[in-house]
Amino acid sequence: MSIPIPDTTIVDETPEEGKGVGKLDRLDRRAGAVRRRASSKSASAIAIVLAVLWTIPTFGLLVTSFRPAADIRRTGWWTAFSNPEFTLENYQDALFGSSTNFASYFVNSVVITLPAVIIPITLALLAAYAFAWIDFRGRNLLFVAVFALQIIPIQVTLVPLLSQYVSWGIDGSFWPVWLSHTIFALPLAIFLFHNFMKDIPRELVEAARVDGAGHVRIFFTVLMPLLVPAIAAFGIFQFLWVWNDLLVALTFGSALDVAPLTVRIAELSGSRGANWHLLPAGAFISMVVPVIVFLALQRYFVRGLLAGSVKG
Numbered sequence: 001m002s003i004p005i006p007d008t009t010i011v012d013e014t015p016e017e018g019k020g021v022g023k024l025d026r027l028d029r030r031a032g033a034v035r036r037r038a039s040s041k042s043a044s045a046i047a048i049v050l051a052v053l054w055t056i057p058t059f060g061l062l063v064t065s066f067r068p069a070a071d072i073r074r075t076g077w078w079t080a081f082s083n084p085e086f087t088l089e090n091y092q093d094a095l096f097g098s099s100t101n102f103a104s105y106f107v108n109s110v111v112i113t114l115p116a117v118i119i120p121i122t123l124a125l126l127a128a129y130a131f132a133w134i135d136f137r138g139r140n141l142l143f144v145a146v147f148a149l150q151i152i153p154i155q156v157t158l159v160p161l162l163s164q165y166v167s168w169g170i171d172g173s174f175w176p177v178w179l180s181h182t183i184f185a186l187p188l189a190i191f192l193f194h195n196f197m198k199d200i201p202r203e204l205v206e207a208a209r210v211d212g213a214g215h216v217r218i219f220f221t222v223l224m225p226l227l228v229p230a231i232a233a234f235g236i237f238q239f240l241w242v243w244n245d246l247l248v249a250l251t252f253g254s255a256l257d258v259a260p261l262t263v264r265i266a267e268l269s270g271s272r273g274a275n276w277h278l279l280p281a282g283a284f285i286s287m288v289v290p291v292i293v294f295l296a297l298q299r300y301f302v303r304g305l306l307a308g309s310v311k312g
Contacts, residue, residue, distance in 0.1 A: 060077045060078070061077075061280050061283060061284070062280075062284060063077040063080050064077045064280040065090055065091070065280035065281040065283070065284050066086040066087060066088070066090070067080055067085070067086060067087070067090075068085060068087050068089070069089075069090070069277040071085065072277045072280075073277065090277065090278055090280070090281035091281045091285070093275075093278055093281075094268070094278050094281045094282045094285060095285065102261065102264060102282060102285055105259060105260060105261045105263070105264040106261055106285065108253075108257075108258055108259060108260050108261070109243060109260040109261045109262075109286075109289075110289070111174060112174060112177050112178070112181075112242065112249075112253065112258070112260050113239060113242045113243050113260075115174075115178050116177065116178050116181035116182065116185075116238070116242045117235055117238045117239050117242060119178060119182045120181070120182045120185040120186050120189050120238065121189060121231060121234065121235060121238070123182070123186060123189075124185075124186055124189030124190045124192075124193050124234075125193055125219075125227070125231070127146075127186075127190045128189075128190050128193035128194040128196075128197055129197060129215070129219050129223065131143045131146075131190070131194050132194050132197040132198050133197065133205060133215075133218070134215070143190075143194070146186075146187055146190050146191070147187065147190075147191050149186075149187040150187045150188055150191070154184055154247065154248070155247075157183075157184075158247075158251050161176070161179075161180060161183075161252075162176070162251060162252065165179075165252065171252075172255045172257070172258070173258060174253070174258050176252035176253065177248060177249065177252045177253040177258065180248050180251075180252055181238075181241075181242050181245070181248060184248075185238055185241075188234075189234055189238075192230065192234055193227065193230060193231075193234070196226075196227055196230040197223060197227070200222075200223060200226055204222055205218055205222060205223075208221070208222050232297045235297070236293065236294060236297055239290065239293055240290055240293075240294075243260075243261075243262075243286075243289065243290055244262060244286075244290070245260075245262060246262040246263065246266060249262050249263050250263060250266075261282075261285070261286045262286070264282075265279070265282045265283065265286060268282050
């Protein structure tokens with residue numbers, strides 16, 4: 001009589017258990033390789049040359065903005081050092097002049113830009129989470145459709161959107177500008193955030209589900225801390241795009257009550273170019289906020305770029 005021998009085969013589960021860890025290690029190695037290439041001598045030399053090429057015209061514009069109007073019309077900015085004469089009159093005329101009044105347009109730009117950055121990021125995060133971690137019918141097809149929306153030129157949508165806004169009765173307010181920037185930003189934002197979320201090890205999400213966490217808790221406690229670099233990187237791009245935008249502002253926000261700085265700068269020189277000497281001062285007024293935002297979020301911006309460069 002034969003006695004059955006129990007199967008004592010040992011199943012090695014180490015590769016499965018260490019799958020997430022191994023993936024993180026590969027990402028760390030790739031990120032290290034990117035950092036080494038970016039910090040090489042040749043890369044540093046190229047960066048210095050590009051920085052100089054970008055800084056010289058900007059510095060010339062800054063010097064010009066402080067020169068008297070007569071000197072601006074007569075000589076170039078580099079002659080200011082041989083006979084230095086500077087004034088704040090250009091900034092005073094640009095900010096508080098009767099024909100310019102940049103101060104109110106500056107407030108309009110802030111009011112337009114903040115919601116136009118927060119709204120698409122919020123909606124894109126929720127949509128990206130659904131595409132990445134919620135299994136529903138038609139998910140892949142819908143994601144491809146959202147991704148394909150990026151190829152539609154903005155110019156094609158201006159007239160239909162404007163007609164719709166007029167029929168809704170919201171033209172002449174901030175809502176058309178907010179909605180338009182949100183619509184144009186969502187496809188790219190959803191695509192980027194989806195890629196970042198899919199690269200997060202599944203084991204982290206599964207462990208949270210085992211502990212009884214639902215979608216809301218997983219989203220805020222597990223994924224959000226890991227998505228801060230991605231949110232900051234896209235937020236900077238969106239902020240700069242909205243703040244410097246002229247096409248959408250002219251189409252949907254050209255009314256004086258809601259017009260941003262870019263619309264006023266385009267009209268700053270006057271119909272016959274009589275006030276063109278105010279353009280350097282107006283340009284630097286419009287540059288202040290983007291520079292502050294970029295410098296404040298630079299650390300997250302670089303982390304987001306490095307994280308995005310090692311996907312796959």
